Every structure is written in C-alpha cells, then in structure tokens.
Amino acid sequence: MPAPLIEMRGITKSFGAVKANEAVDLSVAPGEILGLLGENGAGKTTLMNVLFGAYAPDAGEILIQGEPVRITSSADALAAGIGMVHQHFHLAPRLTVLENLLIGIPGKSGRIDRVGGLARLAEIGRQHGLTLDPDLPVSALSVGEQQRLEIVKALFRGARLLILDEPTAVLAPTEVDGLFSALRSMAAQGLGIIFISHKLNEVRALTHRCTVLRHGRVAGRVDDPANTTSAAMAQLMCGHEIVPPARGPSTPGVEVLTLEGISTSQHSGTPLRDVSLSVRAGEILGIAGVSGNGQRALAEVISGVRAPDAGQMTIAGQKVSRFSPREVQALGLGRIPEDRMTTGLVTNLPLADSMVLPRIGTAAFSRKGLLKPDAIRAFAEAQIKAYDIRCPGPMTRAGALSGGNLQKALLARELAFDPKVLIVSQPTRGLDIGAARFIHEKFLDMRAKGCGIIVIGEDLEELLVLCDRIAVMYEGRIVGTLDSADATIARLGLMMTGAEGHS
Amino acid sequence: MFRLEVRTSTPAWFNLALPLLAIGATLVLCSGLIALAGAGVLEAYGVMFTASLGDSYAITETMVRAAPMIFTGLAVAVAFRAKFWNIGAEGQLLAGAVASCFVGAIPMPGPLAMVLMAVAGAAAGAAVALVPATLRVKFKVDDVVSSLLLNSVIYYALMALIEGPWKDTFSGYPISPPIEDSANFPVLLEGTRLHLGVVVALIAAPLIWFLIVRTTLGFRIRVTGENPEAARYGGINVERVLLSTALLSGALAGLAGVGEVGGVHFQVMSDISPGYGYSGIVVAMLARLNPLGVVPAAIFLAAVMTGAEAMSRATGVPAFLSDVIQGTALLAMLVALLFTAYRIRRVGTAR
Numbered sequence: 001m002p003a004p005l006i007e008m009r010g011i012t013k014s015f016g017a018v019k020a021n022e023a024v025d026l027s028v029a030p031g032e033i034l035g036l037l038g039e040n041g042a043g044k045t046t047l048m049n050v051l052f053g054a055y056a057p058d059a060g061e062i063l064i065q066g067e068p069v070r071i072t073s074s075a076d077a078l079a080a081g082i083g084m085v086h087q088h089f090h091l092a093p094r095l096t097v098l099e100n101l102l103i104g105i106p107g108k109s110g111r112i113d114r115v116g117g118l119a120r121l122a123e124i125g126r127q128h129g130l131t132l133d134p135d136l137p138v139s140a141l142s143v144g145e146q147q148r149l150e151i152v153k154a155l156f157r158g159a160r161l162l163i164l165d166e167p168t169a170v171l172a173p174t175e176v177d178g179l180f181s182a183l184r185s186m187a188a189q190g191l192g193i194i195f196i197s198h199k200l201n202e203v204r205a206l207t208h209r210c211t212v213l214r215h216g217r218v219a220g221r222v223d224d225p226a227n228t229t230s231a232a233m234a235q236l237m238c239g240h241e242i243v244p245p246a247r248g249p250s251t252p253g254v255e256v257l258t259l260e261g262i263s264t265s266q267h268s269g270t271p272l273r274d275v276s277l278s279v280r281a282g283e284i285l286g287i288a289g290v291s292g293n294g295q296r297a298l299a300e301v302i303s304g305v306r307a308p309d310a311g312q313m314t315i316a317g318q319k320v321s322r323f324s325p326r327e328v329q330a331l332g333l334g335r336i337p338e339d340r341m342t343t344g345l346v347t348n349l350p351l352a353d354s355m356v357l358p359r360i361g362t363a364a365f366s367r368k369g370l371l372k373p374d375a376i377r378a379f380a381e382a383q384i385k386a387y388d389i390r391c392p393g394p395m396t397r398a399g400a401l402s403g404g405n406l407q408k409a410l411l412a413r414e415l416a417f418d419p420k421v422l423i424v425s426q427p428t429r430g431l432d433i434g435a436a437r438f439i440h441e442k443f444l445d446m447r448a449k450g451c452g453i454i455v456i457g458e459d460l461e462e463l464l465v466l467c468d469r470i471a472v473m474y475e476g477r478i479v480g481t482l483d484s485a486d487a488t489i490a491r492l493g494l495m496m497t498g499a500e501g502h503s
Numbered sequence: 504m505f506r507l508e509v510r511t512s513t514p515a516w517f518n519l520a521l522p523l524l525a526i527g528a529t530l531v532l533c534s535g536l537i538a539l540a541g542a543g544v545l546e547a548y549g550v551m552f553t554a555s556l557g558d559s560y561a562i563t564e565t566m567v568r569a570a571p572m573i574f575t576g577l578a579v580a581v582a583f584r585a586k587f588w589n590i591g592a593e594g595q596l597l598a599g600a601v602a603s604c605f606v607g608a609i610p611m612p613g614p615l616a617m618v619l620m621a622v623a624g625a626a627a628g629a630a631v632a633l634v635p636a637t638l639r640v641k642f643k644v645d646d647v648v649s650s651l652l653l654n655s656v657i658y659y660a661l662m663a664l665i666e667g668p669w670k671d672t673f674s675g676y677p678i679s680p681p682i683e684d685s686a687n688f689p690v691l692l693e694g695t696r697l698h699l700g701v702v703v704a705l706i707a708a709p710l711i712w713f714l715i716v717r718t719t720l721g722f723r724i725r726v727t728g729e730n731p732e733a734a735r736y737g738g739i740n741v742e743r744v745l746l747s748t749a750l751l752s753g754a755l756a757g758l759a760g761v762g763e764v765g766g767v768h769f770q771v772m773s774d775i776s777p778g779y780g781y782s783g784i785v786v787a788m789l790a791r792l793n794p795l796g797v798v799p800a801a802i803f804l805a806a807v808m809t810g811a812e813a814m815s816r817a818t819g820v821p822a823f824l825s826d827v828i829q830g831t832a833l834l835a836m837l838v839a840l841l842f843t844a845y846r847i848r849r850v851g852t853a854r
C-alpha cells in the first residue's frame with residue numbers, strides 16, 4: 001500500500017455531552033477511494049468537518065504526507081489540498097457556473113480570469129466526464145449538476161483529497177452511475193477520495209477500503225468491500241443483525257384510491273399522460289421509474305396541490321372535485337413527502353407545530369379559531385414517545401432533528417389519524433438501515449390495518465420488499481404494472497426504459 | 504482567532520439579552536458622536552434620560568410618542584412574521600390619519616366619532632397595505648419595493664390634499680381643517696397630553712400577541728412565513744393568509760395615524776409623522792417580532808426622540824442624534840440577531 005496521503009490520528013470531538021468522535025484513526029492513500037460508513041449520527045460529518053477545518057478537534061492530530069498540520073479553517077484545508085462536497089451545497093444560486101468556480105480565486109491583477117477558467121473547466125470536464133455549461137446560473141441546475149459543480153470546484157482549487165458527504169442521497173440511480181465513473185477516473189489519476197454513505201451496495205461497488213463508525217468510534221475496517229457481504233457490514237454499522245421485514249400475504253379490500261385518465265399540462269417537470277391506477281385497502285402499490293418521468297406531477301395531483309386537466313380521482317369512493325390539499329386530507333389521504341424539509345415540516349418552528357400543521361383547523365387542535373396549546377403539546381409528546389423520535393421535546397426546532405427522526409415525525413403525524421390512503425415518496429432516502437427498517441415496518445402495519453399505500457420510489461430493492469404490485473412510469477405514462485411475485489429488478493429496469501410491460 | 508460556528512439551539516434568555524445588548528452597543532457607539540460634538544457623554548445621556556423618563560410629565564410625553572410606534576411596530580411585526588415585507592407602515596399611517604381626519608370633521612356625537620375614526624383609519628391603512636400584498640400574490644411583484652414606493656405616493660397625495668381642497672382658507676397654511684372638538688380623544692391625566700389612544704395602543708400589543716400565538720390565524724401566519732410550501736401542502740391557503748396579514752398590518756399602521764389625529768394634532772399636516780412608520784421597523788426588529796416586546800422597544804425609541812430634543816437644547820448636540828441612534832440600534836440588532844444562529848468560538852492560530 002502506498003504511503004498515506006492523509007492520516008487522522010486519535011481524533012476526539014465533543015459537542016457538550018455528546019462525543020461525536022472518539023479516538024478515531026483514519027487514513028487515505030493516493031488513488032484510493034475510502035468508504036466512511038455509519039448510521040445517522042455516527043459522527044461521519046463531524047469527522048470530515050474536523051479534517052476540513054470547520055471544527056477544531058479536542059484531541060488528535062492530522063498528518064499530510066507524514067507531516068503534522070493544523071487545519072483551522074476551510075482556507076487552510078483548501079491550501080493543504082483538501083476539498084469537500086458538503087451534504088448541503090455551498091453555491092451562489094444567482095451566479096453562473098463559471099462565476100461560482102472563480103469566487104475567491106484572484107486572476108491576474110485582481111481581475112477574474114475568465115478565459116483561463118473556461119479552459120480548466122473544459123479540461124476537467126473532458127478528463128472525468130464532469131461537463132457543465134459555464135454560463136448557466138446555478139439556480140437552473142439540477143441537484144446532480146450542482147453536485148458536479150461542487151466537485152469541479154474542489155478540483156479547480158487543486159484538491160488532492162476529495163471528501164464527499166453522502167453524495168448519493170440526493171441523486172437518482174442513473175446519476176449515481178455518472179458520479180461513480182467520475183470518482184473512479186479521479187482516483188485513477190492519484191486523487192484520494194473519502195466517500196460517505198450508508199448504502200452498502202454503493203460502498204461495495206465503489207470503494208477500495210472502508211472505515212466503519214458507530215457512536216463516534218471506529219467499529220471496524222473492511223479491507224475488501226467488494227467481497228464482503230452487505231450483512232456483515234450492516235452488522236458493523238448497527239452492532240446487531242438486520243433482517244428485512246417479512247411481508248405477509250395481503251387480503252386487499254375495496255379500492256381506496258383511483259385515478260382515471262389523469263393528464264396534466266406542461267409545468268416544471270414531466271406532465272402526466274392519461275394515467276389510470278387504483279390502490280385497494282390493505283395493499284401497497286409501488287410506482288417505479290427513473291425520476292423525472294412524471295412522479296412529481298403524480299404526487300402533486302394525488303396530494304391535491306395540482307388539479308389535472310383531464311381525468312377523475314376518487315379517494316375512499318368519493319370523487320375529488322376541487323383538488324386542494326385540504327379536500328384530499330378530509331377524504332382520508334395521508335402524505336409523506338420526498339422533500340421533508342421543504343414541503344413537509346417547518347424547520348424554524350417547534351416540532352409540535354409541524355406535527356399538527358395539516359390538521360390545525362380540526363377540532364382536535366383548535367376551536368372557533370383558537371388554538372388548543374395543551375392538546376397540541378400533548379399530541380406531539382405522545383407521538384414523540386410512540387415513535388421514539390429523538391429530540392429534547394416538542395418545542396425543539398424541527399430543523400434540529402436528524403433525517404430519520406424527521407421522517408418518523410412525519411409518519412407519526414400522518415398515521416395518527418388513520419388515513420385510508422397514504423402517498424409516500426422516497427420513504428427512506430437518506431435514512432440509515434435501522435431507521436429505514438422502522439419505516440418499512442410501519443407501512444406493513446398500516447397495510448395490515450387496511451390502509452392503501454402508494455409508494456413512489458427509485459430504489460427497486462425497496463419496492464420489491466414492500467409492494468404487492470409495482471407500476472412503472474415512463475415519460476408521464478404508466479407503461480405497465482406487475483405483481484411483485486413476477487417482478488424482478490431486470491424486468492422492472494427494462495420497463496423503466498419505456499419497454500412495454502404486461503398489465 | 505475567532506470564528507462563527509452554527510448553533511443548533513438558541514437559549515431562551517437571548518430574547519431579552521439581545522435587544523439590551525444592541526441598545527448598549529448603540530449608546531456606546533453614539534457616545535463617540537456626542538464627544539465629537541464637544542459635549543460630555545454622560546451629561547448628554549443624563550439630560551436625555553431626565554427629559555424623557557425623569558418625571559411623570561416627561562413619561563407621559565414619551566408615552567404619547569411611543570403610542571404610534573407601538574402601532575407601527577405591531578404592524579411590521581405581524582407582517583414580518585408572515586414574511587410579508589411591509590415597509591409601507593409610513594404610508595398606511597398617513598392614509599389612516601387622512602381618513603380619520605375626514606370622519607372626525609363630520610359633526611356627530613363624540614364617542615361615535617371616535618369609533619368611526621378608528622374604523623375609517625384602520626380601513627384606509629388596510630386598503631393601502633392590500634396593494635403591495637395583492638401585487639405580490641397575483642403578479643409576484645417584490646413587496647419591499649412596492650410597499651416602500653407607495654409611501655411616497657401617499658405622502659404626495661396627502662400634500663396635494665392639504666395644499667388643495669383641504670387648505671386652511673383662513674390662515675392659508677397647508678393644513679387640513681381640524682376635527683370636531685367632540686371628536687378629540689379624552690385626555691387621561693389633567694395637564695398632560697396622555698390621551699385615550701395611548702391606552703388603546705398598550706392594549707393592542709397583548710391582543711396581537713394572543714392573535715399570533717394562540718389563534719389558528721396566527722398559526723397560519725407563522726407557518727406561512729417560515730415555510731410557504733409546507734403551509735400549502737398542509738392545506739393552508741397561503742395567498743389568503745398573506746392578504747389577511749396585509750389587512751391586519753395595514754389596519755394597525757392606520758390606527759397609528761388615527762391616534763395622532765384624534766389625540767395629538769386634531770388635524771392633518773405634512774409633518775404629522777416624523778417617520779413613525781419607518782421607526783416601526785426598528786421597533787419590530789428590536790422586539791424580535793414579538794408583539795409584547797414591541798411596547799418596551801417603542802418606549803425606548805420614543806424616549807430617545809423626546810430626550811434628544813432636550814439634550815440638543817442643553818448641550819448643543821444636534822437633535823439629529825436621535826435618528827443616528829435609531830439607525831444604529833437597527834444595525835446593532837441585526838448584528839445581534841446573528842448570535843441566534845451562530846456562536847463565536849476561539850480557535851488556535853493558523854499554522
């Protein structure tokens with residue numbers, strides 16, 4: 001093994017009583033892709049923030065090519081050749097791709113070196129397949145492209161070590177392939193890469209070596225991830241075995257959600273074209289497809305925030321006439337959105353407020369325009385307890401919760417009112433194995449209780465575990481529906497490219 | 504070396520400490536200017552304090568000045584909670600003043616006149632605030648710009664009125680005819696100007712607090728302000744909430760004008776408001792958008808205003824210092840607010 005590019009020794013970092021990192025050792029060699037694994041809260045981001053100079057460690061040292069260094073700011077880190085792509089991007093949305101790249105890089109005589117910038121951008125694009133239109137404003141880029149820009153930005157500044165904090169959490173599977181080939185190409189040129197994830201199949205496909213964190217400590221290392229089973233790595237991460245939930249036979253009842261000939265017109269995203277589907281009580285219907293094929297419009301129509309141009313929808317046998325969120329909720333629809341922070345919760349207000357938001361006007365939480373603060377608080381407290389939502393209490397700012405706890409809070413809020421239909425998008429995106437497992441169990445409980453569930457997802461393995469039937473969307477249409485007994489990843493994958501299935 | 508680090512939570516005592524910190528910093532910063540003007544800093548602040556809060560008459564004068572800023576402060580606090588950026592409290596105040604003056608000049612029994620003045624003033628302020636809100640909801644026009652520009656429109660409309668149809672034919676001054684004597688707000692303390700409107704302002708603050716914290720409308724305002732998308736998906740009609748907020752905010756600003764007409768000036772002139780609408784923004788920010796905090800914040804600014812004049816007479820420091828203090832207080836508060844989101848940490852020197 002070549003000499004390490006970067007070495008971290010005995011890193012300890014506490015936040016108050018929480019030991020986010022404790023005596024962590026880690027090293028990366030040039031040309032090596034190191035996987036950094038761990039459940040949410042294991043301390044991965046903290047460790048990388050220490051390396052990137054955002055936090056000063058309480059103890060421990062960092063060595064670059066054998067030399068001890070002190071990194072106290074991101075400027076130090078960049079100067080030392082360390083680049084980081086954060087979970088939340090740091091881009092200026094109104095500036096163009098090129099301007100974002102050149103921020104903070106003085107050209108000759110203090111002016112921006114546009115020509116030189118363009119040349120380097122093109123070169124990096126050619127080398128690693130990371131192409132970007134230099135003149136587009138960042139606000140016009142997709143999430144995947146923004147991430148690409150962050151990577152290019154790090155390379156631009158001469159990074160020899162690139163840290164990526166859960167880069168795939170925001171990507172569609174096809175985009176993941178593009179990212180991986182770029183990372184492999186960079187590693188082939190001698191860059192060291194630290195890849196954070198808790199998706200084991202990705203880690204096994206990409207990384208050369210792994211360090212696994214649990215509760216802030218190194219729980220183990222994996223020297224040959226490609227030939228180590230996911231189960232073995234999951235056990236390192238969680239400290240115990242994880243078995244997938246068992247989906248018993250289903251006894252579907254009456255139709256609780258029907259869509260007939262639903263079409264929408266042009267809007268941001270792919271419109272729906274003549275979509276018909278139905279979900280019965282006690283059944284889980286999956287909607288598979290590459291993202292951007294109308295899933296968003298479908299979720300919006302069902303959630304009542306977009307009225308279709310044509311077609312009919314019924315919930316629990318009642319025709320939906322106005323397509324407002326309030327109407328579909330009143331008919332018995334529950335909704336777990338894909339983007340928890342933007343359309344689900346209110347991050348700056350107490351968690352309790354988010355938990356009662358959709359039902360604030362009902363008798364449970366208000367009367368004649370006056371809130372019932374005690375009832376709101378009691379409800380939130382009960383749910384926090386029932387779902388084991390980790391937070392100091394109902395008055396905690398919702399934004400302070402981790403992704404898994406936010407998802408539990410959303411689930412608690414919807415399930416507390418026994419929805420007849422539940423629409424869920426990407427239910428476990430960004431969650432670790434334990435939290436995902438919990439969410440899956442809840443869905444299966446609801447199914448057993450006679451709730452009809454529609455799961456929009458890209459993770460085919462997850463859909464196969466959960467769903468009774470899987471419909472595939474392509475370019476705004478349902479191209480086919482399979483019983484999950486007949487469905488395989490290969491077959492679904494083929495249908496997702498638009499090949500006709502069998503209904 | 505020091506660095507800002509993101510906070511995960513904000514301690515509760517910050518709500519009180521931050522405005523006090525901002526005010527303290529303001530007084531320290533402005534003492535430099537006082538010294539530059541050649542006066543003793545302690546003496547100047549001493550005069551300011553005595554003249555504004557030193558005896559019971561001074562206190563009533565300060566309260567009379569605080570009343571309109573309580574209303575505009577509430578107006579801004581309510582609007583900003585919903586992230587309706589109402590910079591137009593000044594214009595809404597003027598509209599409220601004109602409408603109430605118009606009603607107050609009609610002969611009718613006093614109590615009825617006062618109620619109708621309040622209704623007319625609130626309605627006029629609300630109508631003005633509805634303009635930027637509607638433009639934003641329907642056409643996505645930036646509400647900061649439209650509500651700010653509307654202030655000038657209203658101001659010059661008022662000027663046209665008092666230079667034209669309302670001009671006092673007897674004296675020739677550009678002032679409106681006075682309201683009926685019976686419509687003058689009752690004075691609560693003999694020999695002072697403490698009028699009924701001041702009490703109404705003091706009662707309005709807890710009422711608005713109740714509305715924001717304990718009603719479904721308040722809940723919807725808060726949620727809409729913090730995350731309109733989540734609000735919409737949660738079944739809240741975001742456009743309607745914004746329009747309701749605008750109506751409420753404009754009505755409160757309009758009431759500021761009503762108090763000035765009914766309780767202080769009894770007529771309308773061009774300088775009826777020395778920028779109370781803009782001061783409302785400072786008040787609301789110092790109060791951290793909490794309606795209860797608006798009262799002390801408004802009293803602070805009122806004390807600065809009344810005190811500055813006395814200080815100017817006693818020490819020769821220009822009374823403009825009052826404007827400087829206001830501006831500095833706003834900036835200091837904005838800096839102080841940074842500490843709700845970040846903490847300062849000492850870090851070792853770079854290698």
Ligand SMILES: Nc1ncnc2c1ncn2[C@@H]1O[C@H](COP(=O)(O)OP(=O)(O)O)[C@@H](O)[C@H]1O
Nearest residue numbers: 015018020038039040041042043044045046511
């Ligand atoms: N700025 C902070 N203040 C207080 N606690 C923090 C902070 N950042 C992280 N933590 C805590 O440290 C632990 C590790 O968090 P993190 O490094 O984000 O984990 P991961 O990235 O593996 O999910 C968690 O318990 C988290 O709550």
Ligand SMILES: [Mg+2]
Nearest residue numbers: 044045087165
């Ligand atoms: Mg993390």
